[in-house]
Each structure stands twice: as structure tokens, then as C-alpha cells.
Amino acid sequence: MTVTLADVAARAQVSPATVSRVLNGNYPVAASTRERVLKAVDELDYVLNGPASALAAATSDLVGILVNDIADPFFGIMASAIQGEIGGPGGRAGGERLAVVCNTGGSPERELTYLTLLQRQRAAAVVLTGGAIEDAPHQAAMDAKLRKLADAGTRVVLCGRPPAPGTGAIALTFDNRGGGRELTEHLIGLGHRRLGYVAGPQERTTTRHRLEGHRAALAAHGIEEDPRWTVHGRYDRRSGYEAALELLRRDPALTAVVAANDSVALGACAALRDSGRKIPDDVSVAGFDDLPFSIDAVPALTTVRLPLTEAGARAGRIAMGREEPPPGDIASVRGELMVRGSSGAPRG
Amino acid sequence: MTVTLADVAARAQVSPATVSRVLNGNYPVAASTRERVLKAVDELDYVLNGPASALAAATSDLVGILVNDIADPFFGIMASAIQGEIGGPGGRAGGERLAVVCNTGGSPERELTYLTLLQRQRAAAVVLTGGAIEDAPHQAAMDAKLRKLADAGTRVVLCGRPPAPGTGAIALTFDNRGGGRELTEHLIGLGHRRLGYVAGPQERTTTRHRLEGHRAALAAHGIEEDPRWTVHGRYDRRSGYEAALELLRRDPALTAVVAANDSVALGACAALRDSGRKIPDDVSVAGFDDLPFSIDAVPALTTVRLPLTEAGARAGRIAMGREEPPPGDIASVRGELMVRGSSGAPRG
DNA sequence: AACGTCACAGCAAGCGCTTTCTATGTACCT
DNA sequence: AGGTACATAGAAAGCGCTTGCTGTGACGTT
Numbered sequence: 001m002t003v004t005l006a007d008v009a010a011r012a013q014v015s016p017a018t019v020s021r022v023l024n025g026n027y028p029v030a031a032s033t034r035e036r037v038l039k040a041v042d043e044l045d046y047v048l049n050g051p052a053s054a055l056a057a058a059t060s061d062l063v064g065i066l067v068n069d070i071a072d073p074f075f076g077i078m079a080s081a082i083q084g085e086i087g088g089p090g091g092r093a094g095g096e097r098l099a100v101v102c103n104t105g106g107s108p109e110r111e112l113t114y115l116t117l118l119q120r121q122r123a124a125a126v127v128l129t130g131g132a133i134e135d136a137p138h139q140a141a142m143d144a145k146l147r148k149l150a151d152a153g154t155r156v157v158l159c160g161r162p163p164a165p166g167t168g169a170i171a172l173t174f175d176n177r178g179g180g181r182e183l184t185e186h187l188i189g190l191g192h193r194r195l196g197y198v199a200g201p202q203e204r205t206t207t208r209h210r211l212e213g214h215r216a217a218l219a220a221h222g223i224e225e226d227p228r229w230t231v232h233g234r235y236d237r238r239s240g241y242e243a244a245l246e247l248l249r250r251d252p253a254l255t256a257v258v259a260a261n262d263s264v265a266l267g268a269c270a271a272l273r274d275s276g277r278k279i280p281d282d283v284s285v286a287g288f289d290d291l292p293f294s295i296d297a298v299p300a301l302t303t304v305r306l307p308l309t310e311a312g313a314r315a316g317r318i319a320m321g322r323e324e325p326p327p328g329d330i331a332s333v334r335g336e337l338m339v340r341g342s343s344g345a346p347r348g
Numbered sequence: 349m350t351v352t353l354a355d356v357a358a359r360a361q362v363s364p365a366t367v368s369r370v371l372n373g374n375y376p377v378a379a380s381t382r383e384r385v386l387k388a389v390d391e392l393d394y395v396l397n398g399p400a401s402a403l404a405a406a407t408s409d410l411v412g413i414l415v416n417d418i419a420d421p422f423f424g425i426m427a428s429a430i431q432g433e434i435g436g437p438g439g440r441a442g443g444e445r446l447a448v449v450c451n452t453g454g455s456p457e458r459e460l461t462y463l464t465l466l467q468r469q470r471a472a473a474v475v476l477t478g479g480a481i482e483d484a485p486h487q488a489a490m491d492a493k494l495r496k497l498a499d500a501g502t503r504v505v506l507c508g509r510p511p512a513p514g515t516g517a518i519a520l521t522f523d524n525r526g527g528g529r530e531l532t533e534h535l536i537g538l539g540h541r542r543l544g545y546v547a548g549p550q551e552r553t554t555t556r557h558r559l560e561g562h563r564a565a566l567a568a569h570g571i572e573e574d575p576r577w578t579v580h581g582r583y584d585r586r587s588g589y590e591a592a593l594e595l596l597r598r599d600p601a602l603t604a605v606v607a608a609n610d611s612v613a614l615g616a617c618a619a620l621r622d623s624g625r626k627i628p629d630d631v632s633v634a635g636f637d638d639l640p641f642s643i644d645a646v647p648a649l650t651t652v653r654l655p656l657t658e659a660g661a662r663a664g665r666i667a668m669g670r671e672e673p674p675p676g677d678i679a680s681v682r683g684e685l686m687v688r689g690s691s692g693a694p695r696g
Numbered sequence: 697a698a699c700g701t702c703a704c705a706g707c708a709a710g711c712g713c714t715t716t717c718t719a720t721g722t723a724c725c726t
Numbered sequence: 727a728g729g730t731a732c733a734t735a736g737a738a739a740g741c742g743c744t745t746g747c748t749g750t751g752a753c754g755t756t
Contacts, residue, residue, distance in 0.1 A: 051402035052712035100448030
């Protein structure tokens with residue numbers, strides 16, 4: 001039924017071993033033989049059996065990319081950059097690797113199960129992107145899994161995710177704390193003293209770090225924070241809309257709203273507009289990430305640009321062993337404050 | 349080194365066959381035996397060898413999702429919906445399948461190579477999303493590949509992609525033509541007579557269909573189209589910005605700009621603003637897709653909503669064999685016109 | 697009491713490939 | 727010429743799992 005290596009071998013009048021060597025190309029094969037084999041492959045329309053090959057060679061060409069939410073461009077952009085370096089088919093990398101992105105949806109179980117699935121497939125490398133979940137048991141389970149993967153020879157890279165010490169994983173971490181602080185300091189510098197914060201989901205490291213940066217800025221400037229000024233929600237527009245409304249309800253005198261990310265910020269903008277406030281005249285708004293659409297908001301969003309593409313590409317290269325891991329296997333990637341129209345001095 | 353089935357068998361004092369059957373669970377195994385095996389699996393921390401299993405069983409649990417650009421939310425949203433139904437780990441589906449998304453970047457070669465890679469892995473199903481490339485040789489190659497996949501037992505589903513007759517693929521197609529026509533008719537109804545069109549890449553079916561719809565509307569209303577009114581570009585914001593500028597240069601009297609999709613429309617909006625035009629007072633703008641950010645544009649974007657999530661979910665279910673394919677294996681999915689602030693009557 | 701029937705469990709033969717080791721020319725030295 | 731070295735090709739032993747077929751007791755039947 002299906003064409004096998006042996007069929008090709010028969011047709012080319014060589015042994016299966018030779019065909020295998022031609023296909024893998026790391027063993028001397030005479031040019032004439034190679035050609036004959038290639039011709040047979042072509043004529044028979046032969047397709048290598050991946051599982052069989054992976055089994056025999058004890059390695060596979062699968063590279064997994066775990067993302068929290070594939071519908072979010074934040075992850076889409078990173079995944080795209082990573083995949084671009086993995087080579088995938090057509091990439092500049094020589095070996096053809098199947099870079100696959102797995103969508104965990106932010107669920108701890110799925111995260112773990114995907115890792116197991118990749119472990120099963122004997123993946124060549126795994127890249128985990130975005131914030132981690134802060135739950136001790138889950139984190140322990142993840143670390144154990146990562147360690148096992150690393151031990152089994154799978155290269156593990158964390159991109160935009162906090163380091164996982166002792167697991168053998170290489171981390172490219174975003175400086176969310178620093179970015180958050182810089183952003184809020186910008187607002188404070190403009191004169192704001194009553195700042196609302198629309199945070200992401202409680203249990204995410206990203207959420208906590210950005211919030212900590214924000215609070216550090218407040219503290220550094222002697223601003224006492226009112227607990228009512230923080231609302232947690234999801235990392236999406238809808239959540240930002242609702243949270244901003246809630247913030248306004250709690251303290252109508254806020255002059256600035258800092259959001260956990262750009263999508264949330266856009267939702268907040270909509271809420272402010274719908275409640276009759278002008279941006280930035282009445283209320284300033286700031287986001288985080290600087291996704292492509294942020295510049296198109298009206299007014300354009302003040303935010304912190306994260307080099308998603310660069311970081312992703314680097315993570316991809318490291319995963320492929322084409323770039324040296326950073327010293328200590330940990331690197332911190334900084335964001336850049338982008339001051340735009342959505343932030344201004346408070347009225348008065 | 350690594351734990352194998354045999355190790356588990358030894359530990360549980362049963363034969364490897366029994367362990368396999370416990371793990372696959374479709375063969376009677378006494379409860380006590382099963383428990384013993386499961387215990388051994390747990391104690392040994394055994395992980396099934398995917399390739400070996402796939403080889404022996406001649407099937408795998410891999411499901412491929414091909415997208416043109418993973419950084420584009422259009423694809424991210426669909427991929428997310430598809431993956432949600434595939435089950436992936438934790439999905440409601442019983443069997444755990446590894447749903448992986450492959451980013452072709454719109455390149456014909458990568459598209460084909462990914463398909464080969466998936467064929468190699470003996471994928472259980474493949475879902476191709478978004479517009480196809482209109483190049484006869486490539487299309488022939490794709491069709492041949494799809495047919496081969498289908499013949500090998502891989503279920504092939506097209507989501508938001510034109511049918512591929514004779515390949516055995518099941519198609520859920522977006523009615524781009526109808527949507528494009530409806531959109532332009534709306535603009536014409538408002539009184540516009542000079543409409544620019546920022547099209548996508550020439551060779552995409554999506555591009556052509558939307559443009560055809562647009563032209564059909566013009567023709568139906570006796571508007572003769574000026575060839576200068578159409579500019580082709582990529583499906584991104586930047587391209588929309590440049591194309592809109594070009595359109596204005598060619599005909600400063602345009603009263604409306606229709607874009608190939610929402611990102612392009614946003615870019616066009618920026619260009620219009622930057623050139624001192626008010627939307628919709630001076631120029632109306634319309635997009636396509638209704639991605640989440642479109643409602644946040646100021647003014648909110650008039651566009652055609654495509655049910656990406658619903659279509660993706662359906663495609664996913666069909667791929668998993670959990671939903672009947674549509675009659676004739678082809679279904680057309682309609683878009684819905686969303687009239688919002690970016691379109692209005694031309695200045696009279 | 698003898699004999700089908702079942703419910704389980706094990707045997708063993710692969711699945712299609714990779715790779716080590718070995719065999720065979722051929723070329724090159726001295 | 728004899729011998730060593732090198733370049734190639736083949737034989738064969740698995741890689742770790744699945745599954746058809748074959749036992750083997752326990753049970754129910756007549």
C-alpha cells in the first residue's frame with residue numbers, strides 16, 4: 001500500500017541502508033548512487049515515515065512552542081518569530097524541523113499535558129512563552145517536567161517568562177517590573193497623583209511584576225496607593241472596558257489609568273469615552289507591549305514596547321543551538337517607553 | 349536509561365501487551381490488573397514513546413493546523429477555535445490529540461513542505477485556514493498532496509478557504525464575494541460614487557473574491573470603475589497606510605476607501621488622518637473581518653464580521669469526526685455587515 | 697460429568713527506519 | 727608486487743510499541 005524505504009531501495013537497486021543514508025546525507029554515498037536513489041524516491045513519490053524514523057534514531061524534528069493564548073497577537077508575534085528561526089520548512093536552517101505551536105489557553109493542566117505530549121514525541125526543543133502561573137504545586141510540577149525534558153536532551157527555552165532555576169531551561173525574561181515602573185513614573189512626572197491600575201489575572205507572573213513596578217514607582221514618589229485603585233481582570237479588551245468602569249465607579253477623580261496590556265488599555269479607553277471623558281485631557285491611559293494596533297488608537301497609546309520579534313527570534317535560535325545561551329542561562333530583556341498621545345498632564 | 353513499556357510490565361508482573369492495553373483502554377483488562385499497571389506507570393514515571401506507538405499502530409494523534417500568518421489575529425482566532433475543539437489536552441474530546449499550528453507565512457513552498465511533514469508524521473487530521481494561493485502549478489501540487497493525505501486516512505478540512513474539488517477535503521468557505529459586495533453596496537447606498545479599494549496580495553483567493561464582490565456592487569449600480577482606484581498590497585497595517593496615500597495621490601476626490609481587511613483599513617485611516625482628512629466626513633473607510641480591535645478604532649470601523657470562532661470550532665469538530673460534514677462536503681459561511689462610525693454620507 | 701463459552705493474559709511477529717559492523721573494490725605507497 | 731588505506735555499499739540487529747492469535751482457568755449448560 002504505502003511506499004517504504006525498502007521499495008525505494010529495490011527500485012534503485014541498492015540496500016535500504018543506502019537509501020537511508022542518501023536521505024539523511026551524513027555518510028559518503030557515491031554521486032551516481034545518490035542520483036539513482038533520488039530518482040527512485042521521486043518516481044515512487046516516497047514520503048519518509050516520521051514515527052519510524054524517530055523511533056530508530058531516537059530523536060525527532062518536532063519543536064514545540066507553548067503559548068497562553070494564540071488569539072492574542074502578543075503570542076502570535078512571538079510564535080511567528082520563534083518559528084521563523086526554527087526553520088520550519090524553508091527556513092534558513094538546514095534541517096527541516098516541524099515547529100508547532102500549542103495553545104494552553106492559560107490552563108495549568110493543558111500546559112502540563114502539552115509538555116507530556118511533546119515529551120512523548122521526543123521533541124527536539126520546547127519554547128515556553130509568556131507569563132507563568134504562580135501556583136506552588138503547579139510550578140513544582142512544571143519544573144519537574146522541564147527538568148525531565150532537559151535531561152532527555154530536549155532543549156528548553158523560556159521566552160518572556162521568568163527563569164525556572166534548576167531545570168536546565170534557558171530564560172529570556174522580559175523586564176516587566178522595570179517597564180511598569182518606568183511607565184508609571186512617566187505618568188507621575190506629568191503630574192498625576194491618582195492613578196488607577198487595571199491588572200491582569202491574579203496568578204500570572206506578568207501581572208504581578210507589572211503591578212509591582214507600578215507600585216514601586218508610586219512608592220518612590222511618596223504616593224500612597226489606595227487599594228480601590230487596582231482591579232484585576234483578564235488580558236483582553238472586554239475585561240479592560242469593565243475594569244475601567246469599575247475603577248471610575250470607585251474613584252471618579254482618577255486622572256490616569258494604567259492597563260496591564262494594550263488590549264486592556266484599548267478597552268479602558270472605550271469605557272472612558274463612553275462615560276464622557278476625554279483622553280488625555282480628562283484621563284490619561286497607558287498600555288503595555290506596544291502591539292501593532294496600539295499606534296492606531298486615537299489618541300495613540302502610550303505604552304512600553306517589548307521587543308517580541310527580537311526576543312522570539314533569539315529564543316528560536318537558542319532552541320536550535322544556533323546561538324549561545326546568555327551567561328548564566330538567564331537574560332533580562334528590557335522594554336522601551338513609548339510616549340504617545342494617550343498620556344498628558346492632568347487637567348488643572 | 350529511559351523507562352519503557354517492558355519496564356512497566358516487569359514491575360507490574362504482567363506482559364507488555366497487557367500494559368499497552370491498559371494504556372489504550374480498548375480491550376478487557378481485569379480491574380485489579382489495570383490498577384497494578386497504573387501504579388507501576390506512576391511509580392516509574394513512565395511516558396509513552398510517541399513515535400514507537402505511532403509506528404506500531406500506524407496512526408498518530410497529531411492534528412495540523414496550517415495558517416498563513418500566525419501573528420495576524422485573523423488566524424490566531426481561528427486557530428484557537430479549532431484547537432479548542434480538537435481537544436488538545438483537556439479538551440472535552442476524549443482522546444488526547446496534539447493540535448499543532450504551522451505558520452506558512454503565505455509561502456507556497458512552506459505550505460507544501462508542512463503538509464509533507466504532517467504526512468510524514470501520519471497526522472490524524474489537517475485543517476488549512478485562510479485564502480489559498482492562485483498559482484496553477486502550486487494549486488495542482490497542493491491538490492495532489494491533499495488527495496494523498498485524504499487517501500492515507502488523514503481527514504482534511506478547509507476553513508475559510510475555497511473548496512478543493514476532487515481531493516476529498518471538506519470545505520467551510522467564507523463568502524468573501526458576498527460580503528465584499530454588501531459592504532460596497534452600503535457605501536453606495538450612502539451616496540458614494542468614487543470609491544478606492546486597497547486590495548490584498550494579488551495571488552490570494554481572498555483578495556480576488558473580496559475585490560470581485562466590490563466590483564459587482566459597483567457594476568450593479570452602474571458605477572464605472574477607474575482602474576486607478578485599486579491598489580494591491582499586503583494584508584497589514586503598513587501596507588494599508590501606504591496604499592491609501594497612493595490612492596489619494598491618484599485621485600484626491602475619492603470619498604470612500606474600502607480595505608481588504610481591518611488591519612489594512614486601520615492603516616488607511618491613519619494615512620487619511622495624517623493627510624488632514626476627517627473620517628467619515630471627508631472620506632469613509634470600511635474594513636473586513638471585524639477583528640476585536642476594529643470596534644476600538646476612532647471612529648469605530650464599518651466592516652464585515654466573519655464568524656471566525658464559530659467556523660473554526662466547526663472545522664475542528666469535523667476534523668475530529670465529531671460533526672457531520674456539510675452536504676456535498678462544502679459549506680459557505682456568510683459574513684455580516686457591521687455598520688459603524690467610519691462610514692457616512694459623502695460631503696454633499 | 698463433560699463440554700462449550702467467556703473473560704483475560706501472554707506470545708511473538710512485525711511496524712519502517714537507523715546505524716554499527718563488516719565486506720569489497722580501488723587507489724596509492726614503498 | 728604486496729600491502730595499507732580509503733571510499734562505498736550491504737547485512738542485520740534493534741528502536742519501543744501494538745495486536746492477531748493462542749492459551750487457560752472459571753463458569754454455565756444440558
